[in-house]
Amino acid sequence: MGGGARGNSRVGARYGPAREGALVNAPEEVPGTGPVPGPYPPPPWHLKGQMWGGLFPAESVPAPPPDLSRLLPRTLAVFLIRYRAGTLRYDELIVGTPVRRGRRAGLYIQWIWVDDERSLWGGRRIWGVSKRLAEFRWDGSRVRVTDGEGPVAVLDVTTKLPSLPRLPLPMTGFGSVDGARTVATARFNARPAAASLRVTEWSARLPALRRADARIRFAATSFDMLMPAPARYPAPTAT
Template sequence: MTPYPKEPWHLAGQMYLSLWLVPARELPPVADGTRPVTIAGRGAVGAAWVVYENDSVLHYNELLRAVLVRDGRRPRVCVTDIWVDSAASMAGGRELWGIPKEMADFDIDRTTGVRARAATDQGALATASFEPGRRMPGRWPLTYRVTQTLGGALKTSSVRSRSAVRPARARWTARQDGPLGELGRRPPLFSLALDDFTIRFGDAAPGASARQAPTP
């Protein structure tokens, strides 16, 4: 069994994020008991490339897609698809929070702008290019809650983050018969580069058992 850090996870690094408004019929399935937030028949879908580095409890790459949902009247984020290149991250994400992490291979080049590609044995998942613009003043805080299905029930976890922010131009492509096919069908509504972010993911649970990873 793969060891992983107990929650909360303290993570840091770089994120490259895009947001789309997608027709409701194209939205991926979300956690049971939640429903997508829709406006004029469209839902909010975000996708991001993440490089966890610096002071992160684990160092790895990630590609994810998430949907804005409601749990009753409460807005939440539901991660519907996610790939990583760390077995510890995959095991911890699934077992702690019900996040459906899978393994993939990544190629992320940050020498001139950002060029990213992720693939599995079945082929390419997505590619993207980001051209970040001028950095906005300050470091921007963001707090939200992620809701997933874990053990047949809803599991809601807090996320607190802070980062420098740069607007970006982004272009995504995805295999049309793949799980992220709709991301390549239309340009994103907007994109951001979140520089040198810090994230606290999850909630400390005194007395709960969690397997501890060796100190990286």
């Protein structure tokens, strides 16, 4: 797909090669291995910013590891976050699957991009999420995300004011470091608001979406998050 996605048409595209000078992904494919080019902040990370999120029906979604169970079939959660103050300042795109581990529900992060190298290595080494470097180019309410392999996504976001009063909203994420399962629950206080989240371009490296608009969408006009060091559990095994 070279242009926009319309209506409920499937959203998926095959793009050309990465443009010259594009940001290159870190060499480490498995969190916790490989050289670290520079320091990153220790946990906890205190971050403030804005967030947009939504749930999208997808053609197919890779199965999570055996210790995690899907909460929704063929569904991807997409989050676009702008961390504007705190430990670090950076933009982030998350694509993952809503899951549970025992009685604890959260997000299994399958793809994630950031535009800050310290966030990349901290995410990999502390929380065990395979962050990649990308460029986030904003034009008003539209953002184009590009990494070393080429375009990732183009998203249009809007927030419908007024927002609600600030509320505590716990957020749990699952990762993996050195084969161990990591589980981190952030202390997250936000002013939630109605929003729109629309995908106008989507890389073929990601599962194809069945519609361009999020089925369920939401935003936080401002949030304050404290992300602690994760708990670690024995490595998951196949059954």
